[in-house]
Amino acid sequence: MTDDLRATILKTLGEIAPEADLAALEPAVAFREQLDLDSMDLLNFVVALHDTLGVEIPEADYPKLATLDACVEYLAARRGR
Amino acid sequence: MPILGADMTAGTLIAWRKQPGERLARGDIIAEVETDKGLIDVEVFVGGVLERIVVPPGATVPTGTVLAVIREDTPAAPPPAVMPAPPAGPVSGGRVRVSPLARKLADRLGIDPTTLRGTGTGGAVTREDVERAAAPPPAPPAPGRARMDVARMRQSIAAAMARSKREIPHYYLAHTVDLHRTLTWLADENARRPVTERLLYGVALIKAVALALREVPELNGLWRGDRLEPAGGVHVGVAISLRGGGLVSPALHDADRQPLGDLMRAFRDLVQRARSGGLRSSELADPTITVTSLGEQGVETVFPIVYPPQVAIVGFGRIVERPWVVDGAIVARRLVTATLSADHRASDGHRGGLFLAAVERLLQAPERLG
Numbered sequence: 001m002t003d004d005l006r007a008t009i010l011k012t013l014g015e016i017a018p019e020a021d022l023a024a025l026e027p028a029v030a031f032r033e034q035l036d037l038d039s040m041d042l043l044n045f046v047v048a049l050h051d052t053l054g055v056e057i058p059e060a061d062y063p064k065l066a067t068l069d070a071c072v073e074y075l076a077a078r079r080g081r
Numbered sequence: 082m083p084i085l086g087a088d089m090t091a092g093t094l095i096a097w098r099k100q101p102g103e104r105l106a107r108g109d110i111i112a113e114v115e116t117d118k119g120l121i122d123v124e125v126f127v128g129g130v131l132e133r134i135v136v137p138p139g140a141t142v143p144t145g146t147v148l149a150v151i152r153e154d155t156p157a158a159p160p161p162a163v164m165p166a167p168p169a170g171p172v173s174g175g176r177v178r179v180s181p182l183a184r185k186l187a188d189r190l191g192i193d194p195t196t197l198r199g200t201g202t203g204g205a206v207t208r209e210d211v212e213r214a215a216a217p218p219p220a221p222p223a224p225g226r227a228r229m230d231v232a233r234m235r236q237s238i239a240a241a242m243a244r245s246k247r248e249i250p251h252y253y254l255a256h257t258v259d260l261h262r263t264l265t266w267l268a269d270e271n272a273r274r275p276v277t278e279r280l281l282y283g284v285a286l287i288k289a290v291a292l293a294l295r296e297v298p299e300l301n302g303l304w305r306g307d308r309l310e311p312a313g314g315v316h317v318g319v320a321i322s323l324r325g326g327g328l329v330s331p332a333l334h335d336a337d338r339q340p341l342g343d344l345m346r347a348f349r350d351l352v353q354r355a356r357s358g359g360l361r362s363s364e365l366a367d368p369t370i371t372v373t374s375l376g377e378q379g380v381e382t383v384f385p386i387v388y389p390p391q392v393a394i395v396g397f398g399r400i401v402e403r404p405w406v407v408d409g410a411i412v413a414r415r416l417v418t419a420t421l422s423a424d425h426r427a428s429d430g431h432r433g434g435l436f437l438a439a440v441e442r443l444l445q446a447p448e449r450l451g
Contacts, residue, residue, distance in 0.1 A: 019324050036324065038377045039281050040352050050276045059271045059279060 005053075005072045005079075012048045016041050027068040055079060082136075083123060084144045085116055085365035086237060092116045093141040094148065099131050105151060110361070112148060117230070117237035118329050118365055120358040129153040178205035186211045201306040209244070234327035245386050249304075250425040253384055256437035258444055259407075260400060260415045266447040283374055283397075284345045286419075286440075288450045290372055290395050291315045291337035293439035299428045300393035300421075300436055301369045309392060309427040318368025318388070319348065321355045329355050330371050330388060331364035340451040376400060382418045392427035395440075396420040 010022050013035070020035045031037055037045075046057050046065070055078045057065070064074045082092045093115040099105060110122040111131070133150040136142055179187070179194040183206050187194040199206040263285055271279045294301040294315050302311040315337040318330035333339075333347055354360050370391055375383050376399035383396030398418045405414035419440055421433045443450065 017324065038322075039283065040349065043279065043281060043349070044353075047276050057276060059268065 030066045082146045083362045094136045117233045123362045182208045231326045254421045258441045263444045263447045289443040297436040303390040312369035316367045316369045318371040320373035332368040392424040
């Protein structure tokens with residue numbers, strides 16, 4: 001399941017930042033340190049994850065989506081509820 | 082060919098979206114043009130029937146060139162309406178006024194100034210009009226080009242910024258704003274909203290700026306010739322950086338009158354279209370002031386440059402948490418530095434200071450922002 005989630009997250013990021021080299025993305029390093037993302041991009045990222053996965057993501061939880069690894073862990077837990 | 086920026090001189094017709102004989106309503110997209118701002122959807126400003134296409138796809142033509150002829154709906158209008166209507170003086174018909182400096186320069190460059198579109202008072206041809214006419218038009222884009230020509234956009238930004246620094250006597254003001262109430266209110270508000278309806282704090286800043294302009298309207302307008310033309314509405318240009326470089330500042334129309342939720346939806350849509358192509362001609366032509374935020378890049382204070390012919394630009398830096406005195410006690414507060422760069426020909430520092438104070442006051446009552 002986590003592989004599917006990882007693929008979904010990377011696909012979503014690719015749509016938001018098409019210029020990004022996602023193959024080189026460090027999974028434990030914050031997206032914003034590696035990709036040129038602003039708050040509008042992050043909002044669109046959260047909206048896209050919500051639409052694709054059907055997961056509710058409160059704004060207070062946004063910091064838990066900072067890295068690829070953290071994203072996978074958080075979304076897996078939310079989907080398992 | 083509409084003028085979509087202070088220094089746009091030409092554009093390339095990419096495709097017609099309507100064909101002769103089709104009915105047009107005000108606001109319909111009639112064509113796509115390639116400019117230094119990317120691929121732009123050209124809207125019509127009158128209802129009627131598309132009578133004739135004048136410029137074929139692939140042609141690069143100067144601004145002001147008639148692209149097509151529309152037969153207007155209004156019965157008492159015998160001559161056909163010509164679209165689009167650029168915001169400048171006439172090319173022909175009647176005596177053309179030419180400033181002495183412009184005439185001298187035109188003579189030196191071998192240009193007939195009476196053939197130029199005047200942007201000065203009453204349509205007078207100015208030195209800048211002659212300089213623009215003398216500059217070579219941008220090269221047409223190569224086949225298979227990307228939607229955005231970064232080098233061309235850079236040239237456009239260079240021309241506009243050089244003109245700004247050359248002509249506009251700027252003054253600069255900064256004001257520290259306590260964001261505690263705004264951010265607390267937004268967190269509560271967003272906790273209630275579905276994810277698709279959440280508000281970014283930037284939209285609260287834009288709304289506060291738009292409302293503050295009602296109190297200091299001389300910051301909301303365009304400098305034409307030798308005077309300020311106050312704007313009829315508050316159309317806030319928002320500076321949007323583009324992936325791969327460059328930026329555009331399309332308008333959020335009537336930002337002072339839109340509820341925050343509507344303004345947020347419009348803002349999201351605008352950013353998406355700015356980055357993927359598909360801005361409308363009115364969005365590029367209409368801004369009456371610009372707001373720029375560099376806080377997300379870590380910048381604490383922005384000293385922006387006015388985008389001519391606008392007369393003011395507002396900057397916001399990053400949110401910092403600092404000790405702050407509230408009711409005689411030191412507390413930790415999240416603060417932002419708001420700056421105003423303005424054209425001293427159109428307003429004075431006193432009025433600019435009142436404007437920034439109004440922005441701060443409005444952000445202390447975020448629930449009233451709409």
